[in-house]
Amino acid sequence: MQAERVPPLHARIGQACYKCFKDEDVRLSRCSGCHRISYCSSECQKLDWRQHKAMCKALSGIESNPLAMATLCFSLSSEPTTDLNALHNMTEAHGSNMLQFCERSLGRQSNTGERNLVGFEPRCMVCTRTDQLIRMEVAQKGTTSGSEAPKKLIPCPRCDLSFCCSPAHWEAARALHYAPSCEDGHDGLSHCDMNREVRADLKFAEVMVGAHDVSGQFRWAPERLKGAWASVVGLSWEGEFGEEMRRDVGVPEERPMGPWVRAASEHLSMPMSILYALEKLNDGDAWTKKHTLTVHILGGDRTEITAAPMFEEILHRLPEVKTLKLVLCGPQMEGNHIPRIIPLETCPDCTRLGRKRIHEHVSDTYHGYVKNKGTKFEKPDLCIAFNSGASQSSMHSWPATFKVLVERKIPSLFTAYNCEEAEGEAVLLRKAGATLLPALGPVKNPWGSIKVIPEPNKIYGFYAANGWLAGGFK
Numbered sequence: 100m101q102a103e104r105v106p107p108l109h110a111r112i113g114q115a116c117y118k119c120f121k122d123e124d125v126r127l128s129r130c131s132g133c134h135r136i137s138y139c140s141s142e143c144q145k146l147d148w149r150q151h152k153a154m155c156k157a158l159s160g161i162e163s164n165p166l167a168m169a170t171l172c173f174s175l176s177s178e179p180t181t182d183l184n185a186l187h188n189m190t191e192a193h194g195s196n197m198l199q200f201c202e203r204s205l206g207r208q209s210n211t212g213e214r215n216l217v218g219f220e221p222r223c224m225v226c227t228r229t230d231q232l233i234r235m236e237v238a239q240k241g242t243t244s245g246s247e248a249p250k251k252l253i254p255c256p257r258c259d260l261s262f263c264c265s266p267a268h269w270e271a272a273r274a275l276h277y278a279p280s281c282e283d284g285h286d287g288l289s290h291c292d293m294n295r296e297v298r299a300d301l302k303f304a305e306v307m308v309g310a311h312d313v314s315g316q317f318r319w320a321p322e323r324l325k326g327a328w329a330s331v332v333g334l335s336w337e338g339e340f341g342e343e344m345r346r347d348v349g350v351p352e353e354r355p356m357g358p359w360v361r362a363a364s365e366h367l368s369m370p371m372s373i374l375y376a377l378e379k380l381n382d383g384d385a386w387t388k389k390h391t392l393t394v395h396i397l398g399g400d401r402t403e404i405t406a407a408p409m410f411e412e413i414l415h416r417l418p419e420v421k422t423l424k425l426v427l428c429g430p431q432m433e434g435n436h437i438p439r440i441i442p443l444e445t446c447p448d449c450t451r452l453g454r455k456r457i458h459e460h461v462s463d464t465y466h467g468y469v470k471n472k473g474t475k476f477e478k479p480d481l482c483i484a485f486n487s488g489a490s491q492s493s494m495h496s497w498p499a500t501f502k503v504l505v506e507r508k509i510p511s512l513f514t515a516y517n518c519e520e521a522e523g524e525a526v527l528l529r530k531a532g533a534t535l536l537p538a539l540g541p542v543k544n545p546w547g548s549i550k551v552i553p554e555p556n557k558i559y560g561f562y563a564a565n566g567w568l569a570g571g572f573k
C-alpha cells in the first residue's frame with residue numbers, strides 16, 4: 100500500500116490543493132470552514148474531509164471562542180517592527196496558544212499534519228497578523244476604516260511565500276525581506292530569493308513524484324572514483340557536483356542545475372560532512388591512507404539507512420582506503436543490542452579494486468553500545484551525530500554519550516538543523532568537558548544541505564539537514 104504524502108508547504112498555506120497538491124491550471128477554493136486550506140475540486144474536498152473535519156472544526160471554532168480571541172489578539176500592535184527576536188517571540192507564542200486551543204477542541208494531541216497547519220500559517224512579516232487574526236479584530240472592533248486598515252494578507256509579488264497585512268507594513272518589511280545575505284541562506288541570497296528557491300524546490304519535488312518515490316525526493320550518488328584525495332575545504336555544492344550531475348542525469352545545458360543540486364545535497368551532506376570533519380580533526384593526511392576507515396553514526400535511524408548508497412562517496416574520494424565501515428547506532432534502529440553486520444555492494448570500479456563497504460546496525464544508545472563492547476571496543480576515526488536534537492527533543496539520552504566521547508577522546512562532530520539548535524548543543528558539549536574546535540562549531544556547515552525549509556512559527560529563517568555544525572572535538 101502506497102504511503103500518504105505529507106502535504107507540501109504550498110498546500111499547507113492554501114496555495115495548492117490540500118489533497119492532490121496541484122497548484123497550476125486549477126482553480127483553488129478555500130475551505131469555507133477554516134479558511135486555511137484550499138481544494139481544486141469538490142471531489143478532492145470530499146476525499147479529504149474525513150481527515151480534515153476535526154481540525155477544520157478546531158480552527159474555525161477559535162473565532163467564536165471569546166477567550167481564544169482575547170488571548171490571540173492581546174499582544175498585537177498596529178505598529179510594525181523589524182526586531183526579529185520580538186517577531187519570533189510573538190509568532191511562537193501565537194503558535195503555542197493556537198495549538199493549545201486546537202488540541203482542546205480535538206480532545207487529543209495533534210498529529211504532524213495538524214501541527215504543520217498551525218506552524219506554517221501565513222502572517223504579516225512585521226506585525227505577525229494572520230488572516231484569521233484580521234477577521235477576529237474586525238469581529239471585535241466592527242468594520243475597519245481607512246485605506247491602511249488591514250483587510251487580508253498581501254503576498255510578496257516576487258516569492259509569494261512572505262506576506263504583509265497592509266501596504267504600510269510592506270514598506271516597513273521591504274528592506275529586511277530583500278536585503279542580501281539571509282542568515283540561514285547561502286550564496287548571499289536574500290530572504291525573498293531563498294523563498295523563491297523553496298518554491299522552485301516544491302515544483303521540482305512534484306516532477307520527481309513517481310520518477311523516484313512517493314515523497315518526491317531525488318537521490319543521486321556519484322559513481323566516479325577520484326584519482327587522489329583532495330581537500331573539500333572551500334568547495335561549493337554546484338561547483339563540485341553540478342556538471343557531473345548534469346551529465347549523469349541528462350539535464351540539458353540550458354537548464355539550471357540548482358533544484359537538482361539542492362535536492363541531492365539533502366543526503367550527500369552526510370558523507371561530505373564526514374569528510375570535512377575528518378579533514379579538520381586530523382593533522383596531516385595519514386587518515387586518508389588507512390586500510391579501513393571506521394565511522395560511528397550516533398542516533399542512526401531510517402534516514403541513514405535510506406541514504407546508504409551516498410556514503411560510498413567517502414570511498415570515491417579516498418582511493419587509498421580499502422574498506423569503509425559505518426556503525427549506525429541508535430535506539431530507533433531495528434533489532435536489539437546485538438550488532439547486525441550488513442555487507443553492501445560497491446560501484447563497479449570499487450568492486451574491481453576489491454574495495455568494501457560494511458554497515459553495522461545496533462539498536463542502542465552509544466554509551467550503551469560502548470559499555471556492551473567492553474574491552475572489545477575500538478575507537479573509530481570519527482563519531483558523528485546528524486541533526487541529533489540533543490538540545491531539543493532528545494535531551495535525556497545524550498549526556499551519558501557526551502561523557503563517553505569526551506572521556507575516551509573520540510574525534511566527534513554534531514550537526515544541527517539551525518543556528519539555535521547548534522548553539523544549544525554547543526553549550527551542552529562544553530558542559531560535558533568538550534573543547535570545541537572553532538572551525539567545527541557552532542558555525543554554518545559548508546556541506547550542510549542547501550535544500551532549505553522555512554522555519555515553523557517564525558517569520559524569517561530557514562532550516563536544513565545538517566545546516567549547522569554544533570561542535571567538533573577530539
